[in-house]
Amino acid sequence: MRDARPRSHRTSPRRSRGCVIALVSLAAVLVVAGVVAATVWQTLFRSENPVAPGQQVEFTVKKGDSVEQIGGALAGQGIVRNAAMFRWQARSSGQASKLKPGTYALATGMPYDMVLDKLVWGPDVVYYDVTIPEGFSARRVAARFAAQAHVSEPEMLELVLHKAAQFEAGHPYLKDAYDGSLEGFLFPKTYRIKKGTKPEAIVEMMLTQFDEEIATVDLSFAKKHHLDAYDVVTIASIIEREVRLQREYRLVSSVIYNRLELPMRLQLDSTVFYALPEGTKILTKADLAAHTPWNTYRRDGLPLTPICNPGIKAIEAAAKPKRTKYLYYVLTSKDGSQTFATNYPDFLKAVEKYRKLFGY
Numbered sequence: 001m002r003d004a005r006p007r008s009h010r011t012s013p014r015r016s017r018g019c020v021i022a023l024v025s026l027a028a029v030l031v032v033a034g035v036v037a038a039t040v041w042q043t044l045f046r047s048e049n050p051v052a053p054g055q056q057v058e059f060t061v062k063k064g065d066s067v068e069q070i071g072g073a074l075a076g077q078g079i080v081r082n083a084a085m086f087r088w089q090a091r092s093s094g095q096a097s098k099l100k101p102g103t104y105a106l107a108t109g110m111p112y113d114m115v116l117d118k119l120v121w122g123p124d125v126v127y128y129d130v131t132i133p134e135g136f137s138a139r140r141v142a143a144r145f146a147a148q149a150h151v152s153e154p155e156m157l158e159l160v161l162h163k164a165a166q167f168e169a170g171h172p173y174l175k176d177a178y179d180g181s182l183e184g185f186l187f188p189k190t191y192r193i194k195k196g197t198k199p200e201a202i203v204e205m206m207l208t209q210f211d212e213e214i215a216t217v218d219l220s221f222a223k224k225h226h227l228d229a230y231d232v233v234t235i236a237s238i239i240e241r242e243v244r245l246q247r248e249y250r251l252v253s254s255v256i257y258n259r260l261e262l263p264m265r266l267q268l269d270s271t272v273f274y275a276l277p278e279g280t281k282i283l284t285k286a287d288l289a290a291h292t293p294w295n296t297y298r299r300d301g302l303p304l305t306p307i308c309n310p311g312i313k314a315i316e317a318a319a320k321p322k323r324t325k326y327l328y329y330v331l332t333s334k335d336g337s338q339t340f341a342t343n344y345p346d347f348l349k350a351v352e353k354y355r356k357l358f359g360y
Contacts (some may be wrong), residue, residue, distance in 0.1 A: 051078035053109025058125060063101040067091070070099055070119070078108040079115060086112055095120050103127060126195035132188045132206075134311035135240040139278065141186045141309065145202055149193040156199045160186060166200075171207050173229050177305070178293060184233040184306025185210045213312050221320045225257065236318035237306035241270035244336030246313055248329075251340055253321035255329055264327065266296035274307040330354050 057077055061070055067090050071083035080086045089112045090096040099116075102123025106115065118124070128149040132141055138160040146153035159166070164177035174185070182203065187210040193202060214229060222232050235256050243252050259266055272283055275292040288295070294303035310318075328341040330350035334357070339350040354360070 051108045053107070055108040057106050057108060058103055059106045060103045061099060061101045061119065061123075065099075065101065067096040067099065074115065079106050079110055080112055081109075086115070089113070090116055128193045128195065129190055130193055131190040132186065132309070134188045134314065135308045136186075136188060137274070137278070137308050138181065138183045138186060141206075145193070145199070149197065149202070150195070151197070151199050151202065156202070159199055159203050167203065167207055170204075171211065177230075179305075181305045182207070184230075184237050184309055186309045187213055188309055188311050214315065217312075217315055217319050219319050222318070225261070231302060232315065232318045233310065234302045234306045236310035236314040237308045238266075238268060238270055238303075239317055240310040240314040241273075241308050242268060243314075243338075248338060249314055249317035250320070250322040251324065251326065252329060252338075253317045254324040255326045255340070256318075257321050258325065258327055260301065262327075263300060265300060266302070268296050271296040271303050271307055274303070332357065 055078075057079055059074065059077065059079060065073075067087055068083075071080070071086035071090070074080045074086055075083040087096070090099070093113075093116065095116050099119040100122045103125040104118055104123055105125050106118065130145055130148045132144060136144070139157065142153055142156035142160055145151050145156055160182045162180040164174040164180040164182050167182070168174045171185070174182070186203070186206045189209060191202070191205060191209075214233075217232075219229060219232060222228070227235075235253060238256065239249050239252050243249055256266060258264075269283060271294045272287050272290070272292075273280055274294045275290065276283075276287065288297050291298050293299075293305070294307060296303060324340070325342045326340040327343070328347035328350070329338045330341075330347065330353070331337075332339040332350055332353045339353065341347040341350055
């Protein structure tokens, strides 16, 4: 007879260990998967600069910027959530090499595809870089901005020649400027002008730049000689038009100071040219005899306004001349250098040298 008692079913130790190993392996896989998922999320989906969406941002792509640089900058300004996701989408869509340099009107929290579409299409914000050299007159400044920044030349001319009172509140040195002229204070440099900028804003930009520059200049010497900032700029404008070599700026400045102290008329050709049409090369006897607010052959002291817009080196020289006894200077070399004299006979010798050299 067979034994009718039920048999007990026992799991073998080997089989039990296999189950444990499988469970541990599964847990490890899940942990690794979780770490990978967290890493992917951290890399591709985490917001790098959480900001409120919809804020307007001007964004510039520079020539030569890589997709990594562009993505980092976009994420840094909150335009896209994540730089790595932007790079991935740019490359996977084949647009990474098509992003165009320029300035764009974007907003925070934009979708990646919308940003990519705009950067591939090209910039929608246009800037003009306008360079104003040292020594430009206000008229030439207006013409340069009209030609290169496409502003109204008549409006610009009216502002720089007659509307100083409009800017006087923020720039008190313009008080009582002759005929409302801004000559001398339209500081020369390269300006970045956004398309559509009004002439008033451009003028304000230039005056603000002048304020920043003049703040670095020590005016104490000039003040001891009863000259204010307006006078210093007027002297600087003469230096800018009279002198070719910067190393002679302070020497010519000393001649002007010495003549003012005597007093002795400045008798400088550049002040006569200012009242004549742009491009005039030769002065006539009638020009020298003309009564204008600038002709220092006919009037004592400084001209009533600066005669151009000087740079910082000329302003510094006008504020602090060299200490000399010179009263004259004459161009005597084709490299632009001049001969300085303390007396009239020496001046005449220098004039003769000038005539032999240049054939006048």
